[in-house]
Amino acid sequence: AQSVTQPDARVTVSEGASLQLRCKYSYSGTPYLFWYVQYPRQGLQLLLKYYSGDPVVQGVNGFEAEFIKSNSSFHLRKASVHWSDSAVYFCAVSAGSNNRIFFGDGTQLVVKP
Amino acid sequence: AQTIHQWPVAEIKAVGSPLSLGCTIKGKSSPNLYWYWQATGGTLQQLFYSITVGQVESVVQLNLSASRPKDDQFILSTEKLLLSHSGFYLCAWRPDYAEQFFGPGTRLTVL
Structure with missing residues (x-):
């Protein structure tokens, strides 16, 4: 079965600083990987996804993530964060289009002005 | 374009009272539909999913039930x-590929 670990429950960074949110997954095959963002009192929005090909995927609002199979990781990065990036970020994994998606526990990102 | 709606936006209910939350997806026929529950500030817990009208599979029930009376309704x-039902309920749909798209959610407070 698949699973996702987001080891950091909360990350605080200063505006303009770079960001990395960590995600490790467990799955023996080649996974489908996702990052979602949830703003307060809203549903989840898809930031980016990885299915195959280039291991570095670009998402919305300057976010990117890198799939490293040898490390079972899919960390989310941003070069320069803005206060509006404050939200909860969820990493997720699926075995395929007809398979369940498993979500991590989420990382609360706080961007300090 | 597909749109997903949830109703109501928020509910305040008494312990022991009944509840009905709805989700509608427009612009997509025969979508896979999902219900999630999220405790305040917490993780997502998948509750139910449905791949066709009249068919619902349970993942975790939490003393809840789900139905799919129409192709576009969950x-x-x-x-x-x-009291433990309080939280944020999210409906999601899935196209033919892997990612899910979420509705705006319903906030439920049980007093």
Whole structure:
């Protein structure tokens, strides 16, 4: 079965600083990987996804993530964060289009002005 | 373009009272539909999913039930609410590929 670990429950960074949110997954095959963002009192929005090909995927609002199979990781990065990036970020994994998606526990990102 | 709606936006209900939450997806025929529950500030817990009308599979029930009376509609309900039902309920749909798209959610407070 698949699973996702987001080891950091909360990350605080200063505006303009770079960001990395960590995600490790467990799955023996080649996974489908996702990052979602949830703003307060809203549903989840898809930031980016990885299915195959280039291991570095670009998402919305300057976010990117890198799939490293040898490390079972899919960390989310941003070069320069803005206060509006404050939200909860969820990493997720699926075995395929007809398979369940498993979500991590989420990382609360706080961007300090 | 597909759109997903959830109703109501928020509910305040008494313990022991019934509940019905709804989700509608427009612009997509025969979508896979999902219900999630999220405790305040917490993780997502998948509750139910449905791949076709009249068919619902349970992942975790939490004393709730789900139904799919129409192709574009997914209903979450219970006859007796518990305090532990409080939280944020999210409906999601999935196209033919892997990612899910989420609705705006319903906030439920049980007193």
